[in-house]
Amino acid sequence: xxxxxxxxxxxxxxxxxxxxxxxxxxxxxxxxxxxxxxxxxxxxxxxxxxxxxxxxxxxxxxxxxxxxxxxxxxxxxxxxxxxxxxxxxxxxxxxxxxxxxxxxxxxxxxxxxxxxxxxxxxxxxxxxxxxxxxxxxxxxxxxxxxxxxxxxxxxxxxxxxxxxxxxxxxx
Amino acid sequence: xxxxxxxxxxxxxxxxxxxxxxxxxxxxxxxxxxxxxxxxxxxxxxxxxxxxxxxxxxxxxxxxxxxxxxxxxxxxxxxxxxxxxxxxxxxxxxxxxxxxxxxxxxxxxxxxxxxxxxxxxxxxxxxxxxxxxxxxxxxxxxxxxxxxxxxxxxxxxxxxxxxxxxxxxxx
DNA sequence: AGAAGGGTTGTTACAGTATAACATCTCATC
DNA sequence: GATGAGATGTTATACTGTAACAACCCTTCT
Ligand SMILES: [Zn+2]
Ligand SMILES: [Zn+2]
Ligand SMILES: [Zn+2]
Ligand SMILES: [Zn+2]
Numbered sequence: 001x002x003x004x005x006x007x008x009x010x011x012x013x014x015x016x017x018x019x020x021x022x023x024x025x026x027x028x029x030x031x032x033x034x035x036x037x038x039x040x041x042x043x044x045x046x047x048x049x050x051x052x053x054x055x056x057x058x059x060x061x062x063x064x065x066x067x068x069x070x071x072x073x074x075x076x077x078x079x080x081x082x083x084x085x086x087x088x089x090x091x092x093x094x095x096x097x098x099x100x101x102x103x104x105x106x107x108x109x110x111x112x113x114x115x116x117x118x119x120x121x122x123x124x125x126x127x128x129x130x131x132x133x134x135x136x137x138x139x140x141x142x143x144x145x146x147x148x149x150x151x152x153x154x155x156x157x158x159x160x161x162x163x164x165x166x167x168x169x170x171x
Numbered sequence: 172x173x174x175x176x177x178x179x180x181x182x183x184x185x186x187x188x189x190x191x192x193x194x195x196x197x198x199x200x201x202x203x204x205x206x207x208x209x210x211x212x213x214x215x216x217x218x219x220x221x222x223x224x225x226x227x228x229x230x231x232x233x234x235x236x237x238x239x240x241x242x243x244x245x246x247x248x249x250x251x252x253x254x255x256x257x258x259x260x261x262x263x264x265x266x267x268x269x270x271x272x273x274x275x276x277x278x279x280x281x282x283x284x285x286x287x288x289x290x291x292x293x294x295x296x297x298x299x300x301x302x303x304x305x306x307x308x309x310x311x312x313x314x315x316x317x318x319x320x321x322x323x324x325x326x327x328x329x330x331x332x333x334x335x336x337x338x339x340x341x342x
Numbered sequence: 343a344g345a346a347g348g349g350t351t352g353t354t355a356c357a358g359t360a361t362a363a364c365a366t367c368t369c370a371t372c
Numbered sequence: 373g374a375t376g377a378g379a380t381g382t383t384a385t386a387c388t389g390t391a392a393c394a395a396c397c398c399t400t401c402t
Contacts, residue, residue: 006328034379053359068382073360078379089260090323092359092388111303111320117328124328129302132282135324143329149282152261152321153306157177157288157295158314205350224388239353244389263359263388 006124006142015045021100022084031082039063040075041096044085049122050093086112088123090150098125115144177286177295177313186216192271193255202253210234211246212267215256220293221264257283259294261321269296286315 022041026033043059044051053072060067076094079085085096099110113126113135124144126135136146193212197204214230215222224243231238247265250256256267270281284306286295295315297306307317 006330032379036380066381069360070362070382071380074380088323089321090325111322113303113322114324115328116323116325117331118325119327119331122328122330129304131300131302131305132284133300134302135322139324139326143332144324145326145332146324147326148324150260150321150323150325151282151284151306152259152287153285153310153315153317153319154261154287154289154321155310155316155318156290157286157293159177159293160288160290161314161316163290203350207351237352240389241353241391242351245351 006122006144011048015042018045018084018096018100022082025084026082029082031078036071037075037078040072041079041084044079044094044096048096049120050088050091050095050116051121052091052093056094083109086114086125088114088116089152090116091121093121095123095125098123099127115139115146117144118147177293177315182219186213189216189255189267189271193253196255197253200253202249207242208246208249211243212250212255215250215265215267219267220291221259221262221266221287222292223262223264227265254280257285257296259285259287260323261287262292264292266294266296269294270298286310286317288315289318 019038019042022038023033025031039060040056043056047055053069053076056076057067057069057072060072076085076087080087080094083097084100085094087094095114097112099112110127113130115124115126115135117123124142126138130138132149132151136149139146190209190213193209194204196202210231211227214227218226224240224247227247228238228240228243231243247256247258251258251265254268255271256265258265266285268283270283281298284297284301286297286306288294295313297309301309303320303322307320310317
């Protein structure tokens with residue numbers, strides 16, 4: 001499972017690649033890749049691990065930008081919807097999608113499977129339609145020790161699907 | 172996949188069964204199933220959906236118990252460790268394990284896969300070693316509309332496993 | 343009986359995560 | 373130049389979770 005990687009790589013290069021991917025995606029979808037959104041994405045790419053919203057805020061402040069929480073959360077919402085980053089529920093944190101290179105435009109919707117180090121918060125993103133035990137095995141093969149797994153699907157239950165009141169933004 | 176169920180059932184009966192299961196497990200493991208822990212578990216069984224810690228607190232207060240947050244979180248920690256409930260990361264909430272009947276004592280450690288309604292917060296727990304797409308298909312077969320999926324494995328990365336002191340090396 | 347110790351609960355205060363609501367700005371269009 | 377949509381600024385607050393210490397309840401040992 002080569003898609004699971006904690007190994008070293010050309011980090012400057014991967015940042016450039018991802019940034020170009022992001023630009024071309026936003027351009028194609030007519031989304032505004034503004035300086036703030038670009039900078040937040042860049043921070044996540046540089047971090048190369050899970051970063052909390054307030055971690056990002058801290059970097060922005062170090063940049064000399066007097067940012068407030070809503071600014072960060074808005075940028076994160078944009079990047080999430082654009083498929084450029086993922087939210088790591090377990091950590092209340094965010095990480096850049098590691099599979100931007102692998103997919104062309106339009107592949108916003110893959111289901112990410114993460115291996116999360118609880119110590120250093122590094123994050124590896126696995127690709128492919130694995131089973132639960134398959135993910136654990138693939139992880140073990142790379143030397144990652146799985147201690148806890150979470151599988152959650154969110155949506156509308158049969159009852160709420162019929163109820164119009166629930167259909168607010170239902171896909 | 173019969174284990175995915177939003178269908179009706181004998182709810183009073185399922186509560187009794189689960190409570191008996193919990194008692195026998197705690198007894199076998201020499202864990203103290205105290206009145207507070209019992210009541211919190213009961214609240215989750217009665218709710219039969221995801222309940223936040225503060226939702227539980229509210230019920231306790233209605234009971235006439237002047238409880239504070241730590242009391243609830245302690246009871247939840249106990250029940251989580253005992254394998255009687257699960258945490259729903261996506262909702263910052265908790266739900267009683269729906270598979271207590273299915274497993275004998277010692278099966279605390281199954282990986283739960285949840286279908287979570289974002290509208291009514293009802294929760295169905297699927298059993299078995301499904302693939303990501305398999306879960307979505309099984310859900311669709313029951314009339315559940317999946318909008319978003321999360322797969323996360325938490326543990327220790329190869330680096331931290333060997334040298335827990337090296338926290339920031341993962342770049 | 344009295345002392346010691348582990349586990350549970352009570353209580354206060356606070357840390358960390360996220361959003362509501364409204365003001366302002368910018369830029370394209372009319 | 374007025375209008376309107378989208379983005380950001382700003383203030384305040386809601387929601388989720390924990391640290392730290394005190395009190396209590398048992399069981400065990402002296
Ligand atoms: Zn990189
Ligand atoms: Zn690590
Ligand atoms: Zn039930
Ligand atoms: Zn529902």
